[in-house]
Amino acid sequence: MEIEIGSGKGTFLVQQAPLRPQVNYLGIERSLAYYRYAANRMRRRRLSNVMILRADAAQFIRFWCADDVASVIHLYFSDPWPKKRHHKRRLIQDSSLRELHRVLQSRGELRLVTDHEELWRWYEGHAQRHAQWFDRRPFERPESAGAGEIVGTNFERKYRREARPFYAMTLQKK
Ligand SMILES: C[S@@+](CC[C@H](N)C(=O)[O-])C[C@H]1O[C@@H](n2cnc3c(N)ncnc32)[C@H](O)[C@@H]1O
Known part of the structure; x- marks a missing residue:
């Protein structure tokens, strides 16, 4: 199983799932409007190896996911929450990285892409601090x-038109 956190309109999942029929994909999306939009796209395309769940991904992973269940966790263009007082809302935190590590299978991958330079530095800081759990690999x-x-999500396409830079990394569970 591969999990996408914050799948938005589901573009990555509807593009990727038909190409990898042997993989089961689970999207987790908090917004009701985006969840409905993505679910409708999946239903219309009759995709049988992808599901979308409306939930807070941090809570779902912490309280509902068993250990070692995902081979890949995708997190693309996560909300950057630029104000310092909102940094605690970012999905990558020391505590959530511990949970993502637990849910990943051995050698499983956490794949991160952002356009936001300061969020990228935040990811780099977390990767360095938790180098005992993850090897950093090219995306x-x-x-x-x-x-x-890079991935071809809606936000990537929107930001590409604005010529924003992109940053990407893979953290592989040791
Ligand atoms: C900036 S959008 C990116 C959407 C998509 N990944 C893309 O690249 O087009 C971030 C998405 O993450 C969702 N999101 C934010 N926090 C979340 C959480 N805790 N659990 C699940 N989804 C979340 C938002 O509702 C939104 O759809």
């Missing part, structure tokens, strides 16, 4: 990414 584009794209 490999999924098969479903279009020409010149």
Whole structure:
């Protein structure tokens, strides 16, 4: 199973799932409007290896996910919460990294992409602090990414039109 946190309109999942029928994909999306939009796309395309769940991903992973269940966890263009007093709302925290590590299988991967430089430094700081849990690896584009794209999510396409820079890393569970 692969999990996408904050799947938005579900673009990554609807592009990637048909190319990897042997993998089960689970999207977790908190917004009701985005969840409904993505669920409808999946239903119309009759995708049988992808499900979407409306939940707070941090809570779902912490309280509902068993150990060693995911081979990959995708987190693309997560909300950056730029104000310092809101940093505690960011999905990557010391505590959530511990949970993501627990849920990943051995050698499983946490794949992170952002356009936000300060959030990127936050990710780098967390990766360094938890180097005992994860090896840092280069990010490999999924098969479903279009020409010149990193992943090909809605936010990536929007930000690409604005010529924003992108940052990407893979953290592999030791
Ligand atoms: C900036 S959007 C990016 C959407 C998509 N990944 C993309 O690249 O187009 C962030 C998404 O994460 C969702 N989100 C934020 N916090 C979440 C949480 N705790 N659990 C689940 N989804 C969350 C938001 O509702 C939103 O759809």
